[in-house]
Amino acid sequence: MNGHPTREEDFDLYALGALEGDEKRAIESHVAACSGCAQKLAEARGRIALLAFAAPAATPSPDVKARLMSQIRAGKRGEARVSTVSGGSEPARGFFGRWWAGVLVPVGVALAIAALALWIENRRLDQQLAALHADMQQQQHQLQEAREIADLITARETIIVHLAAQPGMPKGTAHVMYNAKTGMLMYEGQLDRNPGDKAYQLWLVPEHGAPISAGVFNASATQTDHFMMKLPPGIAPKAFAVTLEPAGGRPEPTGPMVLVGAAA
Ligand SMILES: [Zn+2]
Numbered sequence: 001m002n003g004h005p006t007r008e009e010d011f012d013l014y015a016l017g018a019l020e021g022d023e024k025r026a027i028e029s030h031v032a033a034c035s036g037c038a039q040k041l042a043e044a045r046g047r048i049a050l051l052a053f054a055a056p057a058a059t060p061s062p063d064v065k066a067r068l069m070s071q072i073r074a075g076k077r078g079e080a081r082v083s084t085v086s087g088g089s090e091p092a093r094g095f096f097g098r099w100w101a102g103v104l105v106p107v108g109v110a111l112a113i114a115a116l117a118l119w120i121e122n123r124r125l126d127q128q129l130a131a132l133h134a135d136m137q138q139q140q141h142q143l144q145e146a147r148e149i150a151d152l153i154t155a156r157e158t159i160i161v162h163l164a165a166q167p168g169m170p171k172g173t174a175h176v177m178y179n180a181k182t183g184m185l186m187y188e189g190q191l192d193r194n195p196g197d198k199a200y201q202l203w204l205v206p207e208h209g210a211p212i213s214a215g216v217f218n219a220s221a222t223q224t225d226h227f228m229m230k231l232p233p234g235i236a237p238k239a240f241a242v243t244l245e246p247a248g249g250r251p252e253p254t255g256p257m258v259l260v261g262a263a264a
Helices: 009-016 021-033 035-052 063-074 082-088 099-154
Strands: 159-165 172-179 184-191 198-206 212-217 225-230 237-246 257-262
Touching: 009 021, 009 035, 009 063, 021 035, 035 099, 099 172, 099 184, 099 225, 159 237, 172 237, 172 257, 184 198, 184 212, 184 257, 212 225
Parallel strands: none
Antiparallel strands: 159 172, 159 257, 172 184, 184 225, 198 212, 198 237, 237 257
């Protein structure tokens, strides 16, 4: 076939595996060289796949069923054209000799469609399972965090330190809950929004030694910011402080102090 297939349903029939002989070879050789028709064949395959999924909006052209049935009746290669059995009035030759084709061809097509439907369903279930798994992991994470907050709040060793704004600095207020025994820390506060190239950084100032970073954060300004942090256990704090640092934070405080509170 040098020209494009003249009937649109040829693509559907080919995608269904219902074309045989010259018709099949003609489409195959033409599609290999014609990107337009290759595209139409890809669309037909999509239609057939949707058909297997019983999507009502995706029906193949109305001639497909008639041609498929006539081909099954004809039973012989190359006799599958509608024109040879127009109106269905003339029984095709070889019908009795090929009676099994009337059974096997529809069964084969049905099996192919069923296999395709199963494959699509399996893929859908795999995706659902993955989504459920991610969901469960997130819930476990939230539960774990809720437990840690509860433990922190109820532990006798937990201290609460209120942090106050410093003159000439962004306005805000915050408090830190800290358990030196476990190293668990929770920050909760409200601060003016930080400039885009800066970030706030919370520090634990120990009784001995250099300040320890206890979290880098951006202030949302409109709502309370809070985060939890696990520090090495056993560090006695002298104070907690928030400084303004270059975005990403620093290993030691370099910027101005915005909030500070002594650990009584
Ligand atoms: Zn073409």
